[in-house]
Amino acid sequence: MVPAPHTADSEAALDQPQEAALDQAQQAGLGDMDVEAFRRAAHATVELMADYLAGVERYPVLPQRQPGELRPLFPASPPEQPESIERILADYRTLVEPNITHWQHPGFFAYFSSSGSGPGILGEMLMATLVANAMLWRTSPVATELEEVTVDWFRQALGLPGGADGFTGFYTDTASTSSLIGLAAARQSSGRDVAAEGLVEAPRLRVYASAEAHSSIEKACMTLGLGRAGLRRIPVDDAYRMDVAALEAAIAEDRAAGLVPCAVVATLGTTGSTSVDPVDAIVAVCRREGLWLHVDAAYAGVVALIPERRGPFAGWEAADSIVINPHKWLFTPLDCSLYLTRRPDAARAAFSLVPEYLRTRDQDLPVHDFNESTPQLGRRFRALKMWFIVRYFGLEGLRSRIEAHIELAQRFAAWVDDEPDAERLAPTPFSTVCFRWRPARFSGHTAEPEVAAYLDGLNEALMARLNAGGEVFLSHTVLAGRLTLRLAVGNLRTEARHVERAWALVRELGPQLDAEREAATEAGAA
Ligand code: PLP
8 A cells, every 4th residue: 555645735845854944943042933934834734634634545544563663763862953844744744644543544443433524623723823721711711611602512412401400511631531520520429528538438439330331430430549349340231231130239239238339330332332221220220329320422422413313312311420522423633522411510529629829810700610620720722623513514414424424334234234154243223333254154153162262263363354454444342252343433534435345355354264264273183
């Protein structure tokens, strides 16, 4: 595969790094980059960016590099003398761009495929230019108020209630941070002022999440002093959804043992299989037991933008906190996670600390100083790119793209179902297909240990061969002990032809690898 070509404009701007002069500020050793030099370099950078987006498909999705191969390409010590921006950009083009894993590639089907849209990238550029720090209203009034506005746009668009008992929220960097905040708020609401007193001599708190919940929930428990032992994993049913009867039994058992149940995490769209916990039934348990309900909808939450597809979310409007990641499936360049809560005071109680140097007169007015609800102080102006994205696509445009991804995934799922030598390993409620190559001769025998081991090895090899080819990138999980390939559709640039190609490659390589491995086994046995 050939690296993406760059246009004459970007070549002209970047191809004479040797001759490029230092700008006046560099020569003087004082002040920022000369503004006119910045203007020229910014135009050249935009050319690079547009060329990249236009040509990203020409790259292999995964750079064909080995660990440790890249570091020697860069000088081991920093430059003492200034270098021209032309040289830096030229090095970016040759050393950085080809050596990244191309998340923007339409063949990126791994993890939860995510992509940055044009308006999102433009918003990021302007955000960087303003260097707004949205820690206090005073430090960035429009950042704070546009955050309130766009968060409320999302609330409405997701069909969640507003008003006195409804949802408000803010943006954080990641779902990991949003869930940390949700669980910190839960901990703060569990009968003790943990922010003031800590957990010394506190009763042991318990958080409940399904066996399939994301590791960020466990990390939040580690960070919040509950420990990994403070998280009780609840078994799942055969569709990987939390078993609510088991949840109730676990809570009763913990109470009897003197532990204090604190929160339940329901995942709507788990990372492995995208299963949906029965949130309606979990709400009833939380109400009865007086527990905080945190909903992790980091990946799938955006599907609720489509009113006809809100079925799996029924009940989430009763949650205390919800996390949804625009940087997963809402065409937002990393980073942006949306934290929504019906109990904003709890996160504030968990994190508010206002030293004298952060006091402003505005605090006597009804303003949001969002840092009071988060572990960190400095905050990016993420609302700017979200404003660009929602306005550029419109809710209709966002819905039609998400819908198209769901349809592509459903098509792939149907191909798997129709293929006697493959099988689907989980339902496909959204845009991620869990499957494996399973030659028909093994049908009915997959539980036999030798067959199970053979299929795991075959699919591991299939994934490696698919990913080495450069056209697609798939990742895996383990479901019910079986190595499972995942094809996640969510990239703006992915079209039907890319999903068709992925399936064609699976159908070509699956039998090929099966034959190779069979031959190797026979040769070994002979
Ligand atoms: N929750 C779920 C369900 C996820 O799938 C992921 C990541 O894939 C996360 C949380 C963590 O997301 P982040 O990387 O934004 O912390």
